[in-house]
Amino acid sequence: MNRYPPCPIPSEVFGLMPHTDSDFLTILHQDEVGGLQLVKDGKWFAVKPNPEALIINIGDLFQAWSNDIYKSVHHRVVTNPRVERFSTAYFFCPSYDTVIQSCYEPSVYKKFSFKEYRQQVQEDVQKFGHKIGLPRFLV
Numbered sequence: 134m135n136r137y138p139p140c141p142i143p144s145e146v147f148g149l150m151p152h153t154d155s156d157f158l159t160i161l162h163q164d165e166v167g168g169l170q171l172v173k174d175g176k177w178f179a180v181k182p183n184p185e186a187l188i189i190n191i192g193d194l195f196q197a198w199s200n201d202i203y204k205s206v207h208h209r210v211v212t213n214p215r216v217e218r219f220s221t222a223y224f225f226c227p228s229y230d231t232v233i234q235s236c237y238e239p240s241v242y243k244k245f246s247f248k249e250y251r252q253q254v255q256e257d258v259q260k261f262g263h264k265i266g267l268p269r270f271l272v
């Protein structure tokens with residue numbers, strides 16, 4: 134569960150920085166406050182909050198597995214100046230030794246295990262301060 138406390142300077146502070154999820158699929162529930170945004174055609178759009186609905190996000194592994202047919206969506210959370218917000222995310226991941234490989238040719242990405250992917254993400258975050266993600270595994 135994610136808790137986003139009210140923030141007096143919402144234009145300067147993100148609840149969650151722009152990112153893609155390093156999993157296969159994410160099932161997300163947000164409360165009625167709102168704040169989740171995603172990129173479409175290079176622009177940020179707010180996802181209308183609906184506590185009755187679940188949001189399904191495609192993750193990096195789904196993108197690699199589908200050979201870029203499906204895209205891992207860039208998303209972020211903006212803060213609210215007055216109201217606290219909660220969301221719940223379930224990250225659907227394979228086991229660490231699962232090899233991610235597309236059945237399409239030519240393949241956009243080298244095959245990699247989920248463990249290798251997570252280790253690379255962690256290493257890049259430590260080295261560069263941010264995730265590089267799938268571009269690391271381009272053929």
Ligand SMILES: O=C(O)CCC(=O)C(=O)O
Binds near residue numbers: 163168169219222
């Ligand atoms: O709080 C949200 O709506 C998004 C959470 C999220 O993107 C994440 O936990 O990866």
Ligand SMILES: [Fe+2]
Binds near residue numbers: 152153154208
């Ligand atoms: Fe996320």
